[in-house]
Amino acid sequence: xxxxxxxxxxxxxxxxxxxxxxxxxxxxxxxxxxxxxxxxxxxxxxxxxxxxxxxxxxxxxxxxxxxxxxxxxxxxxxxxxxxx
Numbered sequence: 391x392x393x394x395x396x397x398x399x400x401x402x403x404x405x406x407x408x409x410x411x412x413x414x415x416x417x418x419x420x421x422x423x424x425x426x427x428x429x430x431x432x433x434x435x436x437x438x439x440x441x442x443x444x445x446x447x448x449x450x451x452x453x454x455x456x457x458x459x460x461x462x463x464x465x466x467x468x469x470x471x472x473x474x
Contacts (some may be wrong), residue, residue, distance in 0.1 A: 409417060427437065439440075 409420065412420065430437065
């Protein structure tokens with residue numbers, strides 16, 4: 391682990407305990423989320439939930455809207471491939 395990452399051992403212990411009870415698919419989901427957080431930290435810096443300039447409601451709405459676009463485009467592409 392990087393020396394610059396600050397965390398409490400209770401969070402690490404809780405995460406390890408939860409992971410120990412998960413199956414391979416559940417662990418794959420958690421790993422994917424953790425990898426996304428790592429990529430985000432590289433681009434945007436450390437996640438700071440209480441950062442004063444972040445508007446989580448607005449950002450979540452924008453991300454949900456984007457997700458709807460991506461999913462619909464994916465589904466339409468798959469339908470077109472199956473049809474052709």
